[in-house]
Amino acid sequence: MIDEFEKALDVRIRDSIEEIEIATPVTFANYTGAFNGSIYGYEPAPWDSVLPRLMCMNDESYIKGLEFAGGFGVRCHGYSSSLQSGELAALLTYKKFMEVKGV
Amino acid sequence: MSKDKLNINIKPLGVLDLLTFKKLVPYRKKKIVEAPANPVKETPPVNVLAHRLHPQRQYMTVSEIVEETAAARTYRLVPDKDSETFELAQFRPGQYLSFSFNIEGSTVTRPYSISSSPEEALKGFYEITVKQNEGGYVSNFIFKNWKPGTAVISSGPQGYFYHERLRDSSKVIGIAGGCGITPFRSMAKSIAEGALDISLTLFYGSNTINEIIFLKEFEELERASKGRLKVVHVLSEEKAEGIEYGFITGDLIRKHADLNGSSVFICGPQVMYQFLRKEIGSLGLRKKDVRWELFGEIKNVDKVTGYPMEKADGSFMMFVHMDGSTQRIPASAGESLLTALERAGMNPPSACRSGACGFCRSLLISGDVFIPEDEDGRRLADKKFGYIHPCSSFPVSDLEIIIPRAR
Structure with missing residues (x-):
């Protein structure tokens, strides 16, 4: 190099x-x-990739208020996916928080 | 240009593709239902390798002790298989291990350079060489308590005092004082074994001829290295035939070694560094060509330039938040915060004890500390946001700190 x-x-x-x-x-x-x-996640199998994960996101939320961020989360691997999954987790947390507050 | 020439074949989105989308969710659910409910117990191979190369703890026993001089002993350490250490981690010649000791109810750590070679670690042992110092808290403990069969605990290999071929010249000048010879013994052995491809001119300062550690061994290593190792002994308190007298000065270095294009590695006691900083400064070397090994906690901090003398005899209180609990402990001006923590029976993380490695990095919430410039290994961001290294920070007021975790 x-x-x-x-x-x-x-x-x-x-x-x-x-x-x-x-x-x-x-x-x-x-x-x-x-x-x-591999800090930004591993390459997922096709059945477990970004689309099916996003499509199943609501069905697979088992603990209220718990969201996952990073390269192993719903947006799968890669640097930008890790970043975006953090944004997604923050937005979902905020949305649920506002729902609880009744806003 | 026709489509044929471009050889592009664009298919319209077919019914089958849409079906594939539709099947994604049920297929995923089916795969999850079919998956065995057994936890994955196997550690992934890269994590296994990381653990072998960088173990957090190595459990060893003392297998052999050699009296090198009246005040220096070499301890050979082998894996303690009963404690699940089956092999010793590889290292680069010049690295150190941080040992843990339980002395009078306090858990303390001390770094010791590995004085044996990486080849010897592959054969199943490390060696460290300890010099007994007057009033040396840990060295006296080792001399009194370490016997063949004694169980000891260390970290994995640590530190950056090693030859890096992308950074350093293959022509190396080593300068050692007292027990600072130990990393150079590892390098010299590695040169003689053919594993380390450098030439080393080593200046070794001792007080008297009887205090020279590894005198005969270095003669043998010089012969075995076929001209790639040259040792220049320097005595400060007595004259002897064929040995230089005085201190390791710039002129002496020029007399025996070619400075042009060389990298200089220095390891020795604090007092030698104070002298050498002036001598090395006169040689006109670039910063990148000189590597100073860490020498542990600063002694006599009140002698360091910039120390607020009016605080020198102070006794302060320190509020310490660690592992979810808070303790109030005393801290003396002349001792590092790390020593105060260990004296109080706490067990904070630490390794180099010289302000460099960052293992003990903690957040100073309030109060002031004095940090000697030579031992301030913090990043700029840490300085800005109030992080300190307790091993190189000395209290000058009451203070409050957060230590992220216990060791």
């Missing part, structure tokens, strides 16, 4: 590296405990 960067930009950065650490899925598994170190 360093070689490619130097070649693409025609600059030398190797001599200026003050600190460098290499992270792998093992590193993420160590720090987060995430399944196989």
